[in-house]
Amino acid sequence: MINVIDESGILAISTRLQRLADQLRKDGQLIYKANGIDFEPKWFPVIYTLYLKPVLSVVEISMEIGYTHPSTISLLKELEKEKLIRSKKDKLDERKRLIQLTEKGKTLVAEMQPVWQRMVVALTALTNTKNNLMKAIEEVEAQMKTLSFLERERQL
Amino acid sequence: MINVIDESGILAISTRLQRLADQLRKDGQLIYKANGIDFEPKWFPVIYTLYLKPVLSVVEISMEIGYTHPSTISLLKELEKEKLIRSKKDKLDERKRLIQLTEKGKTLVAEMQPVWQRMVVALTALTNTKNNLMKAIEEVEAQMKTLSFLERERQL
DNA sequence: TTGATTTATGTAGTTAACTACGTAGTTTTA
DNA sequence: TAAAACTACGTAGTTAACTACATAAATCAA
Numbered sequence A, B: 001m002i003n004v005i006d007e008s009g010i011l012a013i014s015t016r017l018q019r020l021a022d023q024l025r026k027d028g029q030l031i032y033k034a035n036g037i038d039f040e041p042k043w044f045p046v047i048y049t050l051y052l053k054p055v056l057s058v059v060e061i062s063m064e065i066g067y068t069h070p071s072t073i074s075l076l077k078e079l080e081k082e083k084l085i086r087s088k089k090d091k092l093d094e095r096k097r098l099i100q101l102t103e104k105g106k107t108l109v110a111e112m113q114p115v116w117q118r119m120v121v122a123l124t125a126l127t128n129t130k131n132n133l134m135k136a137i138e139e140v141e142a143q144m145k146t147l148s149f150l151e152r153e154r155q156l
Numbered sequence C: 001t002t003g004a005t006t007t008a009t010g011t012a013g014t015t016a017a018c019t020a021c022g023t024a025g026t027t028t029t030a
Numbered sequence D: 001t002a003a004a005a006c007t008a009c010g011t012a013g014t015t016a017a018c019t020a021c022a023t024a025a026a027t028c029a030a
Helices: A009-034 A041-052 A058-065 A069-081 A103-127 A133-146 A149-154 B009-034 B041-052 B058-065 B069-081 B103-127 B133-146 B149-154
Strands: A085-089 A097-101 B085-089 B097-101
Touching (some): A009 B009, A009 B041, A041 A058, A103 B149, B041 B085, B058 B097, B069 B085
């Protein structure tokens, strides 16, 4: 069945993007569960960032993952409760809280590697169509950097 | 500056989609405001649906816009408070509440037409890159219908 | 034709992001 | 070197979707 929103075209693009993001996140959740791994997709950006850059402050993480710092703080709270990360004050700058993976966190990352690999394969198969979704996102983000949606409408 | 999430590739695709959806929605909000129109982007699916199909029940609307019925109900409450829609009981089926645009709603739709037209032009320019975002979304949705992300991972 | 099932709507509470605002520590400047 | 500005972090409250559950009307089946 074709509904109005699928037909209304580009005006509903933000709704369409949202819906697709939601579906992928939910499937991600189920995939971790099916693989016996206690992990939430929303934790991925923080954990993956700390895996690549082992010691970062709260704001550094928020910039890496592109979230606001309050959002980052609430993710960090969950991860600390799960004992996947720990934090300590920066001796050189008392305002900063330095975050890193715990041993449990590092072990979990190692366990998730094969799942992540399969996810990459599945997602690549899913999105590698005539118009590649990842590339399309990158291209649109580049376009917006040049001239945002707001600015483009104003110029008409 | 390139951050970790932009580099982590396809595993963060749901985050990337979400972010793009948010940015477009926020710009949409500003565009309505800049054009002196008191309208929220989140109302678009309901209003546009009722513009195309003038009388629908709550569940019919929720199916058209692809939201759950509780989400739809809360949108309808806002729109009723704004006096953009009104509802009446279906005489033939007392369970149903039939929704339609008010005169104020119809007038607003007419006023928004030129803004929508400019939005379409701006969004088309923004997304009509080498890999077309709208087409990519449609292709991925079709792929998921065939075999979801969850099912694809399981088969590996 | 009444009991069971389905459908339509509604309410309550959750989630995952956000903005706005406040405080404490660091850096810059007059 | 003290005041001003900036930076880092935190809290409170909002938003826009969701799931789970409840109720009433309609339909189906024995």
